[in-house]
Amino acid sequence: xxxxxxxxxxxxxxxxxxxxxxxxxxxxxxxxxxxxxxxxxxxxxxxxxxxxxxxxxxxxxxxxxxxxxxxxxxxxxxxxxxxxxxxxxxxxxxxxxxxxxxxxxxxxxxxxxxxxxxxxxxxxxxxxxxxxxxxxxxxxxxxxxxxxxxxxxxxxxxxxxxxxxxxxxxxxxxxxxxxxxxxxxxxxxxxxxxxxxxxxxxxxxxxxxxxxxxxxxxxxxxxxxxxxxxxxxxxxxxxxxxxxxxxxxxxxxxxxxxxxxxxxxxxxxxxxxxxxxxxxxxxxxxxxxxxxxxxxxxxxxxxxxxxxxxxxxxxxxxxxxxxxxxxxxxxxxxxxxxxxxxxxxxxxxxxxxxxxxxxxxxxxxxxxxxxxxx
Amino acid sequence: xxxxxxxxxxxxxxxxxxxxxxxxxxxxxxxxxxxxxxxxxxxxxxxxxxxxxxxxxxxxxxxxxxxxxxxxxxxxxxxxxxxxxxxxxxxxxxxxxxxxxxxxxxxxxxxxxxxxxxxxxxxxxxxxxxxxxxxxxxxxxxxxxxxxxxxxxxxxxxxxxxxxxxxxxxxxxxxxxxxxxxxxxxxxxxxxxxxxxxxxxxxxxxxxxxxxxxxxxxxxxxxxxxxxxxxxxxxxxx
Numbered sequence: 358x359x360x361x362x363x364x365x366x367x368x369x370x371x372x373x374x375x376x377x378x379x380x381x382x383x384x385x386x387x388x389x390x391x392x393x394x395x396x397x398x399x400x401x402x403x404x405x406x407x408x409x410x411x412x413x414x415x416x417x418x419x420x421x422x423x424x425x426x427x428x429x430x431x432x433x434x435x436x437x438x439x440x441x442x443x444x445x446x447x448x449x450x451x452x453x454x455x456x457x458x459x460x461x462x463x464x465x466x467x468x469x470x471x472x473x474x475x476x477x478x479x480x481x482x483x484x485x486x487x488x489x490x491x492x493x494x495x496x497x498x499x500x501x502x503x504x505x506x507x508x509x510x511x512x513x514x515x516x517x518x519x520x521x522x523x524x525x526x527x528x529x530x531x532x533x534x535x536x537x538x539x540x541x542x543x544x545x546x547x548x549x550x551x552x553x554x555x556x557x558x559x560x561x562x563x564x565x566x567x568x569x570x571x572x573x574x575x576x577x578x579x580x581x582x583x584x585x586x587x588x589x590x591x592x593x594x595x596x597x598x599x600x601x602x603x604x605x606x607x608x609x610x611x612x613x614x615x616x617x618x619x620x621x622x623x624x625x626x627x628x629x630x631x632x633x634x635x636x637x638x639x640x641x642x643x644x645x646x647x648x649x650x651x652x653x654x655x656x657x658x659x660x661x662x663x664x665x666x667x668x669x670x671x672x673x674x675x676x677x678x679x680x681x682x683x684x685x686x687x688x689x690x691x692x693x694x695x696x697x698x699x700x701x702x703x704x705x706x707x708x709x710x711x712x713x714x715x716x717x718x719x720x721x722x723x724x725x726x727x728x729x730x731x
Numbered sequence: 732x733x734x735x736x737x738x739x740x741x742x743x744x745x746x747x748x749x750x751x752x753x754x755x756x757x758x759x760x761x762x763x764x765x766x767x768x769x770x771x772x773x774x775x776x777x778x779x780x781x782x783x784x785x786x787x788x789x790x791x792x793x794x795x796x797x798x799x800x801x802x803x804x805x806x807x808x809x810x811x812x813x814x815x816x817x818x819x820x821x822x823x824x825x826x827x828x829x830x831x832x833x834x835x836x837x838x839x840x841x842x843x844x845x846x847x848x849x850x851x852x853x854x855x856x857x858x859x860x861x862x863x864x865x866x867x868x869x870x871x872x873x874x875x876x877x878x879x880x881x882x883x884x885x886x887x888x889x890x891x892x893x894x895x896x897x898x899x900x901x902x903x904x905x906x907x908x909x910x911x912x913x914x915x916x917x918x919x920x921x922x923x924x925x926x927x928x929x930x931x932x933x934x935x936x937x938x939x940x941x942x943x944x945x946x947x948x949x950x951x952x953x954x955x956x957x958x959x960x961x962x963x964x965x966x967x968x969x
Contacts, residue, residue, distance in 0.1 A: 359846045359853055359862075361839065368841030643837040646798055648826025648854050648902065650819070728798075728837055729789050729910045 361644075362660030369633055373665065376629035380669025380705060381676060383622020387615050388677035388701055389684075392691035394602075394611040399692060401534040401601040402594035404450070404468065407480040410562035411571050413593040414445075414578060415586050421600040422593065423466065423535050425450050427557035428585065435582045436561045441574035443566035446470075447544055448477040449559040451551030452537065456516035457507040464537040465506075465517070469547025469559070476562060479541045485511055485526020490543045495525040496550075501688070502538035503527070517550045532690060534601045619708055626669075627712035630662055634716035641720055642728040654720055658713045666709035670702050743810060744771035745828070745906050745938045746795055751804035753790050753961075764790040766961035767804070772940055774905065777932035779949065780942045782958035788942045789910065791958070795940065796829055796908050797821045809905065826854055830899030832928075834911035836891040838883040844870060844894045845879040851901040869897040873927060889920035896927060907931060909941040918947055925951050 366373045399406075405413065405422060414436050416426040430447070437445040449469030454462045470477035472491040479487050479497055489495045496517070498506060509515050509524045516522065517540065531539045540550070548555045565574045571589055578587045588596065602608025634641070641654050681691045753765040765787045772778060782788050793799035794806055797813050806813050808828045813821065838847050848866035852858075857865055867879055873893045883891055892912060899907055909928065913921030925941075925948040932939040932953070941952075949955060957965035 359842060359849045361842070361850065364839075364841040364846070639835075639837060640839050643831075643833070643839075644850070645822065646796065646825065646831050647851055647898070648822050648829075650822040653822075653854070726789065726793065726799075728831070728833060729793065 360660070361640075362657045363664060365633065365637060365657075366661055366664055369636070372629055372633055376626050376633075376665045377669045377672065379625025379629060380622055380665060380709070381673040383618045383625070383708060384670055384673025384701060384705055385677045385680065386618030386621070387704060388674065388693065388697070389680055389691060390611050390615040390618065391697050391701060392677075392681060392693045393689070394608060394615070395692040395694070395697060396690050397534055397607060397611070398598055398602055400532050402597040403531065403533055404477075404539075405590060405594045405597060408448075408477050408562060408590075409564070410446070410476070410590060411565045412563035412575055412578065413588045413590065414561035414563060414582065415588065415593070417584055417586055419586060419596070420604070421597040422450060422560070423533060423597070425559045427451070427553045427559050430556050430558050432582050432585055433558050433561050436563060436578055439574065439577050439581050441566055441569040441577060443564045443569075444474075444476075445564075446474060446476045446562040447558045447560075448562050449544055449547040449551065449553055451547070451553045451559060453518045453540075453551045455506055455538070455540070459507065463506055465540050466533060466535065466537045467517070467547045467551040468539050468541045469544040469551070470541065472543050479526075479528040479531060481529045481531070483527050483529045485524075487526060487541065489525035490541065490546065492523070492525070492543075494520070494522045494546065495542060496522045496546070497526040497528050497541040498524065498538060499528045499531045501529070501532060501690070505688070506538060518552075520549050522546070522550065534607075619704060622705075623708045623712050626662070626665060626709055627715055630658070630665070630709075630713050631716050631719065633661065634658060634719055638719070638723060639727055642723045645723065646728045651721065655717050658716045658720065659710065662709035662713040663706065666705045669709075670705045673705070674698065674701075744807075745774055745809055746770075746772040746940070747805075747807040748791075748795065749805045749807075751791070751794055751801045751806060753787075753794060753799070754802045764961055765794070765801070768961075768963055770956075770963065772906070772938045774938055775932055775936040776953050777929045777939045777951065778941065778954040778956060779952040780940065780956045780958060781944065781949075786958045787961040788958050792908055792910055792940075792942050796831060797825055826902055826904075828904055828906055830902060830904035830907045832892070832895050832899050832907065832909035832912045834914045836883070836888075836895045836915070838891055838894055838898075840883050843880050843882055844875060844886065844890075844897075847883070847894055848897045848901045851898045855902045866897070866901065869901050870894065873897055887920075888916050889924065892916060892920075892924050893927070896924070900931070904937075906938045906940070909939070911943055911945075912941060913943065913945045913948060921945060921947060922951075 416428045433447055451467050453465050453467045455465045456462060472488045475487055511524055513524050514521055565571050575587050644654055684691055748768050748770040751768045755762045755764055780788050794801050808824055845866045848869055849862045852862040852865050870879055875893055878890055912924055928939050929951045931937045953969055955967045956963050
């Protein structure tokens with residue numbers, strides 16, 4: 358069967374190029390914004406999602422876990438004594454300062470965990486040993502933050518909030534939303550390195566005993582321990598994500614950019630396809646005159662849009678991948694799982710199909726006399 | 732080329748118009764373009780429709796081609812009254828019974844001569860190699876066997892019109908409607924194209940109806956209709 362759609366597109370190369378460039382632009386914009394949105398969303402609750410705790414006990418009315426407020430350590434013991442709790446662990450998270458070798462300072466987030474149980478500790482250690490933080494000054498930092506923190510090597514001594522620390526390992530993928538590097542260390546060290554005194558805890562992590570219901574134990578802790586909030590892992594993760602992505606406006610800004618990409622892409626493609634339709638109006642009228650049904654003609658318009666969509670999507674993804682690499686080099690990680698690529702392809706198709714609606718509408722209004730005009 | 736299926740219909744007209752009227756607009760601004768036309772076109776007849784600009788020729792042609800609905804009256808194609816049919820049924824009528832040739836050729840510039848003809852075959856359900864072979868056959872028959880792979884921009888006016896004729900014939904319609912087919916052609920080429928149309932009527936018993944201003948082709952017609960102010964004022968048979 359003669360592909361009028363393909364032939365028309367290739368015959369009109371300049372116009373086709375403009376349409377494809379429009380789609381590429383939209384795809385790149387949407388892909389990068391979606392990838393950044395996903396990365397920020399993941400980072401907004403990365404510790405919570407990687408810690409195997411059923412419940413998180415926090416101070417009252419927290420907005421997110423990065424900005425935690427420490428509370429009395431005695432509550433940790435109260436939580437431990439609640440029926441249905443298999444174990445409870447202290448967990449610390451607090452801001453501090455890292456002294457760079459060049460004299461500059463970097464804001465960091467100190468993560469304190471129990472090096473015996475490793476609960477709350479790093480989940481992907483690429484070098485060193487997470488148990489080695491049990492010494493007086495052991496710390497682990499993320500490989501992605503090495504350069505920013507003065508490129509310390511394994512075993513090198515560094516300075517945190519005026520205290521001496523020693524690098525005992527490197528983690529991977531421990532990036533947070535605040536962009537302050539996570540520094541993993543023991544609970545004891547974390548108290549020294551952060552501003553949280555030793556009579557306080559940041560959070561209490563709880564594992565519910567086998568056979569016990571998480572909501573029931575959650576309620577029991579709420580009843581037994583005053584002036585704290587108790588969240589399931591999912592609830593606390595969502596709370597943090599909502600705060601960073603919605604309350605701060607960061608997520609809304611990224612989603613707005615995505616939407617803008619979609620709108621701009623739709624306008625460019627729509628305008629191009631519509632202009633092409635107008636130029637070929639007489640041909641479409643002729644097709645109808647020689648016996649083509651409306652559906653046949655609409656299919657040609659739709660095929661033109663879909664061919665442009667597929668080519669635009671493939672090229673757009675290629676450009677987006679190059680940009681992602683460049684952004685990674687600049688320290689901005691963009692997350693692009695295959696599901697996002699599939700969704701963006703669906704959005705591209707939607708964009709192109711929507712773009713052709715106006716053209717289809719125009720085809721329905723063809724004056725039959727048009728085909729008889731010389 | 733296959734035999735004309737409409738021939739089996741006997742002496743009844745292939746295309747029949749009864750009291751056909753077309754009014755554009757409403758109220759005081761209404762213009763009556765065609766006023767009560769009765770017309771029968773028989774198989775094998777080569778008919779010319781002549782008349783001054785604005786006399787209603789194109790409007791009549793559009794109604795005969797089921798591209799425009801009459802305000803009143805009936806148009807029958809091969810015995811089927813088209814007014815009663817839904818809009819969605821008309822493409823099938825046009826595809827089966829009617830072939831068009833336009834003054835401006837209306838070829839698809841992105842397609843080769845062969846592909847332009849294949850489009851009509853595709854609509855009829857003929858695809859792939861069969862469509863290519865049939866297109867080549869139709870184009871060879873009118874002397875364009877060496878121009879199959881050429882696009883319209885590489886063809887002369889006469890060649891373009893012959894491709895348009897091949898396209899009109901590809902679906903094997905019993906009726907060919909042509910609008911000023913020689914207007915864009917020089918005298919000799921126009922005459923050759925008209926000869927070809929007459930040949931289609933004579934040898935294949937197709938009904939060929941041509942709207943024209945071209946006095947050079949009058950001698951080739953079996954029947955000449957004259958239209959003025961929306962009416963057929965003269966019907967000459969040779």
